[in-house]
Amino acid sequence: MASFALPVNEVFETIQGEGFHTGVPAIFVRLQGCDVGCSWCDTKHTWQVLDSDKVEPELIIGASGDTARWAHLTAVQLLEQFQTLYKAKHVVITGGEPCMYDLTELSNTLIEAGYSVQIETSGTYPVKVANKAWVTVSPKVEMKGGKVVIEQALHRANEIKHPVARERDLTNLKNLLAGMTKNLDVLVCLQPISQQQRATDLCIETCIENNWRLSLQTHKFIGIE
Numbered sequence: 001m002a003s004f005a006l007p008v009n010e011v012f013e014t015i016q017g018e019g020f021h022t023g024v025p026a027i028f029v030r031l032q033g034c035d036v037g038c039s040w041c042d043t044k045h046t047w048q049v050l051d052s053d054k055v056e057p058e059l060i061i062g063a064s065g066d067t068a069r070w071a072h073l074t075a076v077q078l079l080e081q082f083q084t085l086y087k088a089k090h091v092v093i094t095g096g097e098p099c100m101y102d103l104t105e106l107s108n109t110l111i112e113a114g115y116s117v118q119i120e121t122s123g124t125y126p127v128k129v130a131n132k133a134w135v136t137v138s139p140k141v142e143m144k145g146g147k148v149v150i151e152q153a154l155h156r157a158n159e160i161k162h163p164v165a166r167e168r169d170l171t172n173l174k175n176l177l178a179g180m181t182k183n184l185d186v187l188v189c190l191q192p193i194s195q196q197q198r199a200t201d202l203c204i205e206t207c208i209e210n211n212w213r214l215s216l217q218t219h220k221f222i223g224i225e
């Protein structure tokens with residue numbers, strides 16, 4: 001079977017700073033492409049997959065940078081690079097919106113080679129990934145792109161990591177959870193946006209009330225990507 005190539009924006013090794021896997025050394029694979037349209041997005045350069053930005057794979061691996069360039073890489077090519085260049089055994093597939101693509105082959109290849117795999121998605125696309133992959137959904141509700149958070153993504157989630165700036169963000173999350181046709185059995189993490197004190201206080205209070213978990217963007221405190 002021909003190997004399916006994905007548009008990759010950057011690959012780098014760091015420490016996972018957020019959510020359940022906080023503190024775990026990880027190889028991040030950022031895919032190019034997203035039509036969700038979050039106004040605060042800090043990776044807007046990943047939104048479009050333009051032929052004019054396509055480069056050779058050597059320019060992507062290990063060369064992180066906020067540019068719109070991308071390269072097609074197959075699961076096998078990525079695995080070979082991970083085994084050669086990196087020590088981490090946890091791979092985070094992020095974006096952009098990685099679930100615009102079928103991630104089954106990539107996640108299966110990595111898991112079979114001994115890696116654990118985590119997907120970070122907005123929940124607006126069906127999640128196509130290996131059964132053993134950990135899925136983190138950060139539901140993006142009422143964003144400019146007009147996408148809707150879908151139930152399949154929430155039910156596949158192992159973790160819902162919700163960015164919170166104000167009360168309305170919590171209302172959106174509660175409405176989303178209440179609208180499920182089946183009960184969700186999932187870890188919920190609230191994450192204050194940009195470490196704002198008001199947002200942090202709101203998250204602490206709501207986590208205690210609901211027995212949810214607080215997620216801090218620890219990488220921003222220690223100055224790593």
Ligand code: SF4
Binds near residue numbers: 036037041043095140
């Ligand atoms: S889903 Fe992620 S990449 Fe897409 S616009 Fe929102 S924050 Fe940015």
